[in-house]
Amino acid sequence: MLSAMDVFDTHAHYDDEQFDPDRDEILSGLPQKGVKLALDPGGDIGSSKLAVSLAERYPFLYAAVGIHPGRAESMADGDIDLLAGMTGNPKVRAIGEIGLDYHYEGSPRDVQKRVFRAQLALARDLGLPVIVHDREAHGDCMEIIRSFPGLRGVLHCYSGSAEDAMTYARMGWYLSFTGVVTYKNARKVIEVIKQFPLDRMMIETDAPYLAPVPHRGRRCDSTYLHLVAEKIAEVRGLDPEEIAARTLVTGKEFFSIS
Ligand SMILES: [Zn+2]
Numbered sequence: 001m002l003s004a005m006d007v008f009d010t011h012a013h014y015d016d017e018q019f020d021p022d023r024d025e026i027l028s029g030l031p032q033k034g035v036k037l038a039l040d041p042g043g044d045i046g047s048s049k050l051a052v053s054l055a056e057r058y059p060f061l062y063a064a065v066g067i068h069p070g071r072a073e074s075m076a077d078g079d080i081d082l083l084a085g086m087t088g089n090p091k092v093r094a095i096g097e098i099g100l101d102y103h104y105e106g107s108p109r110d111v112q113k114r115v116f117r118a119q120l121a122l123a124r125d126l127g128l129p130v131i132v133h134d135r136e137a138h139g140d141c142m143e144i145i146r147s148f149p150g151l152r153g154v155l156h157c158y159s160g161s162a163e164d165a166m167t168y169a170r171m172g173w174y175l176s177f178t179g180v181v182t183y184k185n186a187r188k189v190i191e192v193i194k195q196f197p198l199d200r201m202m203i204e205t206d207a208p209y210l211a212p213v214p215h216r217g218r219r220c221d222s223t224y225l226h227l228v229a230e231k232i233a234e235v236r237g238l239d240p241e242e243i244a245a246r247t248l249v250t251g252k253e254f255f256s257i258s
Contacts, residue, residue, distance in 0.1 A: 072107035096133075179220065200250070
C-alpha cells in the first residue's frame with residue numbers, strides 16, 4: 001500500500017551493498033511514491049564517497065559524510081581532511097553518521113570517543129550539523145555533545161530516556177525516529193514521542209535496516225516511511241499527513257534545503 005503523503009527520509013543508507021542489485025531502480029522510483037527528499041549518511045570514507053556520488057545523481061537525494069562508531073578504528077591520518085574535502089560538494093549537508101556504539105563495540109570505547117570528538121570538532125569548524133548514532137552509550141554521548149556547545153545535531157533512531165530527550169530539546173537538538181516505533185517492545189520510545197516537541201522531530205527509515213511493521217525483517221526502503229509517520233500520528237492524536245508535513249519542514253530547515 002502506498003501513501004499519498006510527501007515525506008523526507010532523513011536517514012537512509014542507499015550506498016549499502018544490500019541495494020547493489022537494484023539501487024538505481026529503487027532510487028529513480030522514489031519521487032513518484034511520495035518520497036520528496038532523502039539523505040544518505042556515510043559510515044566510513046568509502047561509503048561517504050558513494051553517498052555523495054548518489055546525491056549528485058538524484059536531485060531529491062542529499063548526503064552526509066562521516067565515520068560510524070562501529071568503524072572508528074578504520075579512521076586513518078588524513079581522513080578528517082578527506083571528510084572536510086567532501087563537504088565542499090553542495091549536496092553534502094551534515095557530518096554523519098558519527099557517535100558511540102557500546103552494543104556492538106566494533107571499536108574500543110576510547111577509539112570511538114576520540115573519533116567522535118574529532119568529527120564533532122570538524123562539524124563545528126565547518127558550521128555543519130551532525131547526525132549522531134548513540135547505542136547503549138547515552139551518558140558518554142551526552143557528555144561529549146555537551147562539550148561542543150552551539151553545535152546543532154540530531155540523535156538518529158533515538159533510544160534514550162524521555163528525560164534525556166527533554167534535555168536534548170533544551171539544548172536545541174533534534175531527535176529522529178525509525179520503524180522501531182512500530183515494534184511491540186517500543187514502549188520507551190513511545191513515551192518519548194508522547195512528550196517531545198513536534199517541531200524538533202524528524203523521521204527516517206535507516207534503510208536497509210529497521211523495516212516497520214508489517215514489513216519487519218525485510219529490506220527497508222523509503223517507501224515504508226509513511227508507516228513511521230502513521231504511528232507517531234496515532235500516539236499524538238494527529239493526522240499522519242500533518243506529521244509527514246511537519247517533519248518534512250523540520251528536516252529541510254535542519255539540513256538547509258530550500
Ligand atoms: Zn544509520
